Amino acid sequence: MHRRSSRFPLSTTLKGTLAAASALPGLVWMMPLGCAAPQAPAVREEALSSPSQARPKWGIVIHGGAGVMSRENLSAEQEARIRASLTEALQAGHAVLAQGGTSLDAVEAAVRILEDSPLFNAGKGAVFTHDGRNELDASIMDGRTLAAGAVAGLRHVKNPLALARRVMERSPHVMMVGEGAEVFAREQGLELVPPEYFRTEERWEQLQRALEKEKASQGSPPATRVSPRPEDGKFGTVGAVALDQAGNLAAGTSTGGMTNKRYGRVGDSPIIGAGTYANAHCAVSGTGHGEFFIRYTVARDICSRVEYLKSPLREAAATVVMDVLVKAGGEGGVIALDARGEVAMPFNSPGMYRGYMGEDGQPFVAIFRE
Template sequence: MPAVCRRALAAIAMCALFTSLGCSPVLPTPRSDVEKTDVPRPAPRWGIVIHGGAGVLDRASLSPEREAETRAVLTASLEAGHGILAKGGSSLDAVTAAIRILEDSPLFNAGKGAVFTHDGTNELDAALMNGHTREAGAVAGLRHVRNPIALARAVMEKSPHVMMIGEGAERFAEQEGLALVPESYFYTEERWQALQRALAAEKKAPPPPQQGKPQSFWESPAGRDSKFGTVGAVALDQAGHLAAGTSTGGMTNKRFGRVGDSPIIGAGTYADEGCAVSATGHGEYFIRYTVARDVCARVEYSGMGLGAAADRVVMDILVKAGGEGGIIAMDAQGNVAMPFNSKGMYRGTMGADGIASVAIFRDP
């Protein structure tokens, strides 16, 4: 008798035995039924966080009309990034889209609204990092690239390098077909007048501080008439991958080819599988204290939560050093931190619930 028949007869006999004993045989449940009755998995946490710079921001310095306009652009930036994430798009795409909105607005110190250097030019920097792969792209000293964040991404994806600067970076932008604009595109009267005030204040500058006593940026000629208008974004997509990006026009009245922290990976921009950070503030301090990487390293190695790690770096270490500014950060669980030690910071968040939240001042 074939083996298959023997197994069938054995099964029939077993059923007959159970029936004679008044019992019902317990048959194995098909795997598909087990899967259907599994406990539902919680929906993944994902979302985006943005900033539009930190600095001397108080209600007296911002008209209701300007505040409303600023909040509208911040909201549009959040919606651009969130729209990509909601469709299952990547955190890298979301960060890039959100920052482009801010770069195209004259309200922020990046792209169209970039501040002027001492020589009356605009020099733009940006960086982008993929936390999933640790790939990164950065650019500095740009004068004709409309959206520096797009060039930073091209450096990351279409070159073997991490950073390009100046004319070489712009030649690469032209080669990749990115939008180039005349220098006049970046001119805004507001930024030009800020430079004139900084130049006038520079002539009346107090003597340099005594050695060992760091001078607050806000006490410097440029600082008294500036805010840190750098823009940035961090995002967590539905696949659980993080990304971070930052774009800036630098400091009003900067000179000698100065580059701040924004395009420096680990200083103003950083992302890995567990943490992503974009910073805004006095770049020299953020570079010296490798702020973005320090926050993520504390999360990775010390077991600190994101909020505690961010507060330790921004509200303690930087404050003691004399550095001012803030960060936005997100971890792989979707937790968000936005500490700043200045008077205000343009910032916003938008999660899976689709509700945009925007703030400027320290108080609600």
């Protein structure tokens, strides 16, 4: 397996780095659609241009969740649909950037595509709680101003990230939850849908299997009755990070939470600094076991290493995901982007739906460790 991080555009990186030696652990680079993996060594940090020499490159990076993804359990048809949706999301965000739009607009455009797809655990494809309902969370952050908005426990908002942005831009608050958030959504004229909109048979069947498993474990100690791993082995979250032509970063994350969750549980996706963070140096969106991402403030930690330790983005992201989280027992991955257009996509799970698209307009998507 050959790994490397990339800057936008990919072709520039290939030309200058084919003779480089080894890569930092855990950083998985993107594959061109329909192309085989080039047998080139990974990029060393010293092979890249210095910050003073590098012109910022604009582009967008997305993810659709991490977890147990294997070729054996994913049919060719399913894989094609997932890759097509990831590509569509990249193209939507890229179109905004190409026209000189903001990184915030690009993030919202890309995430909306993923929220509207039943293939991902966000929006339309959200999983069910223990009570058979869908509860949605999301957050967004503007790296230029450090403004942020977050929502949690939504049941009727079609596109949660759009509401998170309204919270950021049209209220004095950072986070709203539940019925109050939906009242605000209605006042803002956002689209509300009946609960049936979110129902898919696949997600309903996942809940039934989880309930059966829970019932079978009733004799076990309480702490072991609910596994931290989702029933389907995937941490279903979607997210995007973008760098616009003005050099501004933004990040956004949206999720349906965990199958069979109880008690109004909220994960890391709407928590600024945990599942989402952006500043002038770095933008991060995470997907994984939310409790660990919250405890270790994963998104903020990565950006802090870039800002204060002057760590290269790839090194900072790999350290947190492949070392800090692994030692703690946390599973998942992140997408990250810095002000130079450097991309990092480390994950410590078997797979992660992911992709990026730079100013060259070529979409790259991947699922497995390619």
